[in-house]
Amino acid sequence: MATLKIRAKEQDGVTTVKTLISHPMESGQRKDSKTGKLIPGHYVTELTAEHNGKQVMSANWGGGISKNPYLSFKFKGAAAGDSIKISWVDNMGKSDSAEAEIK
Amino acid sequence: MKKTLATLGLALMIALPLSAGATPKQDQEEFQKYFMERFPNTPFEDFVNGVYSIDAASREQWMEIEEFAPYELNITKGEELFNKPFANGKTYASCFENGGIGIRQNYPYFDTKRGEVITLELAINECRTANGEKALGWKKGAIADISAYMAYTSRGNIFDIEIPDDPRALAAYDRGKKHFYQKRGQLNMACADCHKFYAGNLIRADLLSPALGQLTHFPVYRSKWGGLGTTHRRYAGCNEQVRAKPFPAQGEEYRDLEFFHTYMSNGLAVNGPGARK
Numbered sequence: 001m002a003t004l005k006i007r008a009k010e011q012d013g014v015t016t017v018k019t020l021i022s023h024p025m026e027s028g029q030r031k032d033s034k035t036g037k038l039i040p041g042h043y044v045t046e047l048t049a050e051h052n053g054k055q056v057m058s059a060n061w062g063g064g065i066s067k068n069p070y071l072s073f074k075f076k077g078a079a080a081g082d083s084i085k086i087s088w089v090d091n092m093g094k095s096d097s098a099e100a101e102i103k
Numbered sequence: 104m105k106k107t108l109a110t111l112g113l114a115l116m117i118a119l120p121l122s123a124g125a126t127p128k129q130d131q132e133e134f135q136k137y138f139m140e141r142f143p144n145t146p147f148e149d150f151v152n153g154v155y156s157i158d159a160a161s162r163e164q165w166m167e168i169e170e171f172a173p174y175e176l177n178i179t180k181g182e183e184l185f186n187k188p189f190a191n192g193k194t195y196a197s198c199f200e201n202g203g204i205g206i207r208q209n210y211p212y213f214d215t216k217r218g219e220v221i222t223l224e225l226a227i228n229e230c231r232t233a234n235g236e237k238a239l240g241w242k243k244g245a246i247a248d249i250s251a252y253m254a255y256t257s258r259g260n261i262f263d264i265e266i267p268d269d270p271r272a273l274a275a276y277d278r279g280k281k282h283f284y285q286k287r288g289q290l291n292m293a294c295a296d297c298h299k300f301y302a303g304n305l306i307r308a309d310l311l312s313p314a315l316g317q318l319t320h321f322p323v324y325r326s327k328w329g330g331l332g333t334t335h336r337r338y339a340g341c342n343e344q345v346r347a348k349p350f351p352a353q354g355e356e357y358r359d360l361e362f363f364h365t366y367m368s369n370g371l372a373v374n375g376p377g378a379r380k
Contacts, residue, residue, distance in 0.1 A: 005175060018171045067329055070171055 006100035008084045015078045015102055017049065017057075019071050019086055027063030042092055047071070050085045051078050078102050127266050127276055127366060134299075134367045138315040142303065150316030151374045157303050158310055165378065174251060174324040174376040177331045181252030184245055189234040195249070198230035207257035207373045211362050212264065213272040220275050220358040223250055224333055228353075241352035242336035247322045251331060254322065254375030262319065262373065264366045279363025282356060283314075288347030294360075309380065316368050318361065320377025331376065334361055 003022040008015055021044070028041025041063050049057040056075040078084070080102055087097030125133070138150065142157050149156040155165045185203065188194050196202035200209070210223040224246055228238040239246040266272050283294045297306065298314035305311075321334045335357045339349035350356040 005171075005179075007171065020171050020173070020175060022176050068173060068176060070173070072171075 003096045004098035008102040010080045025067045044088045047088045151319040153312040154310040177251045181248035204256045207254045208260040220362045247331040251376035257373045275359045279359035282360045288345030290345040292345045
């Protein structure tokens with residue numbers, strides 16, 4: 001299952017991008033109630049958004065961001081019909097990306 | 104001991120102001136009239152939105168969340184699970200009317216052949232076991248995802264729960280009604296206390312939701328849970344909150360309660376899955 005759901009809308013030159021990411025975002029501070037051991041951290045470390053091959057947003061995340069994070073950001077310079085691509089990498093080396101049409 | 108309890112029970116039944124002689128239809132009319140008068144600025148259809156239908160400030164925050172709701176991931180997952188065939192090749196569609204699409208508003212119903220209330224989650228698991236699969240946990244996880252997908256395909260459909268002309272159906276309805284109005288737990292509170300008589304009031308930092316339209320949005324993504332849960336998960340939580348021992352999920356008590364609880368909201372539309380605090 002793709003881990004990113006993206007919605008992008010352009011209005012008056014400004015594109016608003018909203019994305020819901022499926023990721024456990026385990027902080028690394030929680031303890032397993034049965035074993036008493038720390039649950040290893042598993043969280044997105046970097047998130048980037050690209051439009052026409054150019055990076056329009058990048059974010060450095062950590063364990064403090066909650067599970068299945070929702071992100072929203074705006075940028076200029078895109079038109080309806082263009083494509084926006086969002087990618088993430090996590091601390092365990094996993095990654096995923098998805099593209100969506102700007103409406 | 105049993106005789107005393109029976110007499111006591113009978114006395115309590117007579118003492119209950121609403122039960123003596125009222126038909127379920129009359130109960131339902133009284134119930135809906137109560138909330139319409141209590142919250143005159145809320146249109147009937149809007150009661151499906153719980154506290155967000157009676158409080159403007161929290162409604163605004165909720166509408167922002169709804170723009171890209173957390174349960175969307177569950178609906179996608181639920182759709183995948185719903186369409187995945189069992190080991191024997193059959194799918195959930197084979198167990199349900201209309202292939203399981205757009206049928207949420209028909210649950211729970213009283214099955215006159217079996218003499219019991221059937222809820223959607225019960226039907227989902229029975230479909231699994233009938234096809235040689237293991238039953239899922241009742242409160243969260245896969246069953247909630249599947250129920251969410253089925254609810255989502257039924258959005259907008261109106262609930263019209265029937266009580267068949269069968270004394271067992273009426274008895275199930277009465278048991279559910281009694282559960283709703285009966286005080287329980289160390290805190291000695293009834294469902295009706297918070298959700299009928301004190302609906303709209305603050306309990307610590309939360310607003311009490313009206314019981315009218317309370318189940319239409321299930322299964323629910325609760326911020327508190329950080330995930331999706333079923334009706335019976337919430338029933339158990341509510342019982343625990345008044346420090347009463349919860350009943351087993353999908354046991355007779357909660358199914359009868361769900362039967363009464365949903366019947367009271369006849370005329371309202373399915374709006375599941377929902378997002379709540």
